[in-house]
Amino acid sequence: MHSLNEKEKKLYQLIKNDPYSSQQELANALGLSRPSIANMISDLIKKGFILGKAYVLNESEQVFCIGGANVDRKFHAKKKLQLGTSNPIHSEQSAGGVARNIAENLGRIGMDATLLTAAGTDTEWSFIEKASSPYMNLDYVASFIDESTGSYTAVLDANGDLTFALADMDVYERITPEFIRQHASVMSQAKCLVADLNIPQNTLEMLCEFAGNHAIPIVLVTVSAPKMDRMPTNLKHVTWLITNKEETEAYFKKALTTRADWENAVNEWLQLGISNVVVTNGNQGAMLGNHAEGIRFAASGEPKRIADVTGAGDAFSSAVIFAWLEGKSLEDIGKAGIANATKTLESTFTVRQNLTEAQLQKDMEELQ
Secondary structure, three states: OOOOOHHHHHHHHHHHHOOOOOHHHHHHHHOOOHHHHHHHHHHHHHOOOOOOOOOOOOOOOEEEEEOOOEEEEEEEEOOOOOOOOOOOEEEEEEEEOHHHHHHHHHHHHOOEEEEEOEEEOOHHHHHHHHHHOOOOEOOOOEEEOOOOOOEEEEEEOOOOOEEEEEEEOHHHHHOOHHHHHOOHHHHOOOOEEEEEOOOOHHHHHHHHHHHHHOOOOEEEEOOOHHHHHHOOOOOOOOOEEEEEHHHHHHHHOOOOOOHHHHHHHHHHHHHOOOOEEEEEOHHHOEEEEEOOOEEEEEOOOOOOOOOOOOOHHHHHHHHHHHHHHOOOOHHHHHHHHHHHHHHHHOOOOOOOOOOOHHHHHHHHHHOO
16 A cells, blocks of 8 residues: 555544544544545545545535636737747746636635546646645546646737637537436535536536436536537526626627616526526626526626736636525625625636635625
8 A cells, every 4th residue: 555644644543533524524623624635535545545435425515516627828928929920928827717716716615616527637637636636526537648638828918918819628528428427426416516618518408407307406607608509408407597798698699788688688598497697797797686586786896906807707606606505695695706706806816815705704795
């Protein structure tokens, strides 16, 4: 068997003393996050120290996030960009992807998040894995030797504006209905499913049916206007749709030019059978609705400064999901989303580093 590091030795002894300890109890004892404990237990199993006969993981509190996990790269031009020649730049790299970003936000808030995605067996995935493992369970990630891990590369001009971007997302086509069926037993015990539209339409269709058959809430998070053609044809099992104005315009094939158009679009989504809908509109705020509470407007926040827009939308989605799972009203759900998005705009990180449940509550109170 492999050797153990100091943290693994302490965890092993705790489990040996009480094989029925919960992951949260172990996390509290060691001063670590619950997702970190889950990953350490997985390593102990792989190393042969735990056989799994007494220690049974309870997946009933898991939020399964299904979709993109990318390496995000930004190339910042130092001078005016010129075609056909070498341009001096400075670059940065971070872990991204809608489903992954949402999982990290939820993990930092304190929820049990599990990521289901497809990746290559390359250094890019190793980078994502290292950045993600403290905040989410990665046991169900599928690795493919013949695929490249998803990546998004943005080239920004000297003013910081996007010149063009390159997206390599083919690996997510491997998130097939069969891939989902392989994990059906653990997913059937989930607290909630969250899926982004990076994955194929037939997989999204299957996930919605699966959620309906098992009475599990499912949240769909849109990613871009061109991918709105991946929306499932039957939306009656969808608990939440989190989308924006441009994506809604692409789906309904009409412009939303007035506030009344925006509000009517929420109603149109609801008429398709979705239980709860939010349509964001950048710095104009967000419109939320359901049949019980009607339509509610959430005004945008006022960031002290905008350090980076990357991840703000995923921060909004995460806080909406968290607040809803906590049983909050539409008004408070909107405030939670706006607060997390606003504070993320002020951060240079895709997922802000100071995010906790207590900090999110404090940020919401500042919006009063």
